Amino acid sequence: MAPVASSSASSSHNDPEYLLGHITDSDRCELRKRQTASSVIDQKFIESLDVRGIDRTYNQQFANLYFTRLSALKPDIVRAAAQTWDGMKISNKIVKQVDRVLDVEQGELCWIVGTVYLDMALKPNIFTEISDELWAAPPMLKGKYRSKENDTITLEDESGRVTLIGSAINRHGLVTGCVIAVLGSETESGDFEVVDVILPELAPQVARPKREVLSQRRYIALLSGLDMDEEHHGSLELQLLVEFLRGELGGNETTTQSSQIVQVIIAGNSFRSQDTENEDPNRSDSSKTVRKFGKVAQFHTKKTTAIVDDFVASICSSVPTDLMAGEHDPTVQSLPQRPLHPALLPESRSFMHSSFRSLPNPCRWNIEDDEFADMMEQTLRWRHCAPTAPDTLWCYPFVDRDPFIIDETPHIYFAGNQPQFSSHLVRGSEGQEVRTVAIPKFSETSQLVLVDLDTLDCEIINFRTNVELA
Template sequence: MTQPVTASRASAPFTPTWQKFKLTGKQYAQQYSHIYSKRLLAQGPMCLPRASKAFPQATAVPRIIELKESVRSIVVGTLVKESSNRVEVQGGLSEDAAIVLDNSDAMKVKAFKTMSDDKDKCVLEDDSGRLALKFLEKEDKFGYNYKVRDLVTGVVVAIVGVVDELGEMEVEAIFVGGIEQGDTGDRVKEEIEGMTKATVGDETSQQPPVVMLASGLQVGKSGGDMLPLQLLVDYISGSLCGGDAASLLGSGSGANVARVLIAGGATGSTFFTSGDLDEMDVKKAAEPIKVLDEYLSQICCNVEVDLMPGASDPVPLMLPQGSIHPCLLPKSGEWQSLNCTPNPYSARVGGAKFLGTSGQPLADMRRFTSSSQAVTMSDTSNDGAPVAITEMEALESTLNFRHLTPTGPDSLPTYPFQDQDPFVIGKNDVPHVLFAGGCEKFETKVVAGVRLVCVPDFDSTKEVVLVNLENFECEVVKFEVS
């Protein structure tokens, strides 16, 4: 009689570090000025040394009000970008603004058709006042390639320049917090040693453990195809492999997946963003959650799962978004392997720091930035109009700005924190992997030792991303029926 062969999945030690993104109590009497003040206080020391090092002869001025005319100076403040194309919202959210904020598909359209153009202007502000910034037309670039079109409201910067007789500063250079090689710090040695590889019988995989990044499953979406999702579930469980050691332990095998991270968009219901619901709508809104629960229970019985909320999920829209309540997931919630996490996400996996969002900050940044080139758009009435920066460029900007949600709370709804700005990427927060969910396509690059990953929308691309926990290289797995 043939003896059964035992098999084990790859694993990696896990430590959640998202506590600062979890709101224990909500108060809305405070002003939003507090979060800007704390942001400036936290990020000012990141920007000033970089400017002083590049311009040692310039005078560092503590506050805007202390600037002197005709003296080359360095001043730190919060940038405010004024766009003539921006639609101001008065008396609550307009219908157009609601579409941008609530509907992920519409958000992509708005992100492509940016509100930014060459007429944008910038001012700098701190607690002492405001300073108009003048970017000389003869200059091809400012501050090491930062132009007005690259910047957004809410970014803390150090400005080098001279104040003219009109009280405006002629900008020579702009410095943001920036990132340098080695800022990620060392990985936790004990957690690296605690990782295990997949095994089948006496054979051990030559492949290291990986983290699967998925986004936009859109379970329950009207007219959606559930077959790719079922293939994904079967892949994770090992059912798609032939069953021999070679297929179970090879590169890209589901047995090497130590953790699944779902970066928003798990449900495809539009009812959660459509206002008041009647009794029938409530029943319809519950169906996608029930279906999601079924699929998650199949995944959670095989591997650890982190479930982040997104714009279309049943949680409040304001960042940081609280976790999806376990009572909505009665089947999968029974498994200890399910972690309902906040958005943004922060954790250590195998000693490596993972940090990211479900994609809302990138979409909002793209609404207020523009590429250096204009392209022909599908809407013929906008041929040649400026287009937004790419999702990877926006993700790289969040790293260089050292802030996860730079446009919040100005145009991205965020909670009015008083004592801190938790979205600042501080000295000890620089991740090994920075990701964003809900992207139009997969993109990745390494910046100063940080692996950037744009996680593609699964509903439209049928793709997930595997991140190697040894070297952070990425591999895409696509699920489709030929």
């Protein structure tokens, strides 16, 4: 790997006499060797996402995905619920388990396990959209689907579905696809009034080994939302970012920090979205953005692809770089998203067997026994990184597995393309510790996130300037 150079010369040394003069000891560059760490992709996880080796058909129902999820998570939830509720007395009634939601009897105090389904009035409906597309004006896109006044929360299993009511169920911010246990009783109207809720909570976690010598720090650099195209690619912030990652920016302190970056992860949306919000009405119909079933169809030019390729190649020539797929990138829109094809990245692909990888979304790493995945705190406790798929998230209708189940708790979770940076340390009941990181959009915030591999502390590097390049 190329060494990282730093210069201690002052930025005021820009006159011709200085530049043409003799080099002094204070002007000499100090070469720094970049820190390294083994970075291995979790192949078992990648194989679970791969649908190339199966008969890729959409003839099967999505219900199989929900049943697979329930059967995988139910044993752990039943175990936790039994430890908490079995033998409990409420109003002189003994709590007991009921195996199926339709076997609940009115007035009986019991607990049941199932999958949450939210009947949301604002949720897009494909049949309505097709009808409106043919016979009416395009529907207005809604910023959110939830409406607490009109939404109905239900719990379902292989036997049927029951409506959940009560203040206890609304405190947990549940979404469609969560597998939970609820304690309560059936009312005269046939609804199930909830008294308490148990979530799957954090999955088991492999202990993170601690290094004996901490003299040299090691960072993971996380960024997302580069949003590059033909008009948005030459900003000063992007140039400063490249120079920082390559170790060509700043003095000794800055270049020392750059040399301690062992891995760069670009978490999606390297390509700019072709949004219709500010679209010119005078454009020809053939060049206008196409929207299909609420999604913007992405069309990227050859020049845009070359811009992204050059940017990634300029980084991975100095530091190992992983490029994840995102919502606006040229790949499939449904989960799991396939990696960007190497043919789109001719410059970067030359580093494919050394310092560059094109990866799917979601993905999981093992960097010297530190695991990563693009998920956040709530999904940790639900043990599922995409619970609303396939209800409101497009995904492939897997039949025999649900690859989005979290069967082992990682040490760091990150989610890219967030409105702003945030980070929390999540602790589980069995001693698990997870650092969650929300990575802001670089195109809007000019921020890069560094995560210390040893302490899991986060640091923000801000490249914001007020200078516009011509």
